[in-house]
Amino acid sequence: MTMTTHDAPTPYRPAQSEAYTVTAVLLLVAGGFVVPVVGWFAGVVMLWAGPRWSAADKWLGTLVWPAVVVVPLAAGLATAAAVGRDLGPGVLAGGIVGAITVLVGLPWAFVHLLRAAR
Secondary structure: OOOOHHHOOOOOOOOOOHHHHHHHHHHHHHHHHHOOOHHHHHHHHHHHHOOOOOHHHHHHHHHHHHHHHHHHHHHHHHHHHHOOOOHHHHHHHHHHHHHHHHHHHHHHHHHHHHHHHO
């Protein structure tokens, strides 16, 4: 008897409540804004304790919020350095990059982590 690709067993994923999954992901993407650092840290702990995410998903969830803070800051500083220490354009560039990162990166990470848990 030969196995076809659709006969392959699905990997076992231990039971985890939907509320736990949603809470962990919400804390990861929004907790750092609501309760700075502590909210994000709680989400990271829940994410790494949860059995339903792969190691790659756990690293993504861990790094997404710091990236939202660091990337705009780095863009602002780089722009300020490029225009001769005038912070106005740097703040503008950081704000634009930050808005794009928040509006695109966080929702994408939220959806990705919720789907990965299923």
